[in-house]
Amino acid sequence: MSRRPFIAGNWKMHKGPAEADALAEVLKRALTGQGSVDVAVAPPFLSVPAVVARLKHSGVHVAAQNLHWEQQGAFTGEISGEMLRQAGVTYCIVGHSERRALFGDTDAVVEKKVHACFRAGLLPIVCVGETLDERESGQAEAVVRRQLAAALGKLTADQLPSVTLAYEPVWAIGTGRTASPAQAQEMHATIREWLAERYPPFVPRGMRILYGGSVKGSNAAGLLSQPDIDGALVGGAALVSEDFLAIVAAAR
Ligand code: PGA
Numbered sequence: 001m002s003r004r005p006f007i008a009g010n011w012k013m014h015k016g017p018a019e020a021d022a023l024a025e026v027l028k029r030a031l032t033g034q035g036s037v038d039v040a041v042a043p044p045f046l047s048v049p050a051v052v053a054r055l056k057h058s059g060v061h062v063a064a065q066n067l068h069w070e071q072q073g074a075f076t077g078e079i080s081g082e083m084l085r086q087a088g089v090t091y092c093i094v095g096h097s098e099r100r101a102l103f104g105d106t107d108a109v110v111e112k113k114v115h116a117c118f119r120a121g122l123l124p125i126v127c128v129g130e131t132l133d134e135r136e137s138g139q140a141e142a143v144v145r146r147q148l149a150a151a152l153g154k155l156t157a158d159q160l161p162s163v164t165l166a167y168e169p170v171w172a173i174g175t176g177r178t179a180s181p182a183q184a185q186e187m188h189a190t191i192r193e194w195l196a197e198r199y200p201p202f203v204p205r206g207m208r209i210l211y212g213g214s215v216k217g218s219n220a221a222g223l224l225s226q227p228d229i230d231g232a233l234v235g236g237a238a239l240v241s242e243d244f245l246a247i248v249a250a251a252r
Pocket of ligand 1: 010168173175213233236237
């Protein structure tokens with residue numbers, strides 16, 4: 001079984017409703033009817049309704065960048081998975097390194113958010129990845145294994161194919177410094193091995209593992225040609241339509 005490539009754009013805190021709509025319109029024109037790559041974009045919450053409306057019938061999915069783990073309640077400033085589903089969101093990024101580093105998303109919080117995605121019927125995109133210090137001190141694999149165990153540990157084998165993983169070395173995010181295809185492939189293979197050690201073969205075979213961290217049109221093909229790299233989670237280059245479309249083209 002070959003895995004369908006998946007390119008997801010994380011717009012982070014960029015593009016209010018009008019700008020988001022304009023970018024979505026360009027993507028819709030370029031991508032409607034292309035069948036070979038799964039594509040999703042993750043606008044900020046406030047721009048989700050405009051982007052969902054614009055991308056209707058385009059085949060491009062809308063993702064959220066975060067969610068709260070409860071369905072509703074006294075959680076000022078938060079948005080639940082149930083609300084996102086009602087708004088037409090399909091995927092939700094969980095455990096992005098910016099959330100982990102800046103907003104207190106610990107391994108335990110990531111686990112709760114993954115379960116909240118399942119409760120709400122959202123498909124989680126779970127991010128893992130080591131910092132530069134962790135890589136330089138030889139702990140990269142141990143860190144990624146710990147993050148995987150926390151995020152996925154309580155899911156059943158049948159739930160796992162609904163999860164997309166994203167390996168994003170923190171030192172490569174927004175820095176212009178990409179992991180080499182060989183470095184990225186090595187960690188992706190480690191992640192697939194981790195899955196193979198714990199679950200029946202359909203899990204490691206079917207789960208998609210995206211690479212993220214300074215992916216651009218110019219380096220996408222090299223990364224995507226690796227056997228265990230099934231797509232990309234794109235930050236900066238997702239904000240410019242030509243750059244993002246070049247990455248989608250490289251995945252075909
Ligand atoms: P970048 O971000 O492509 O700007 O490095 C990737 C990410 O944070 O997902």
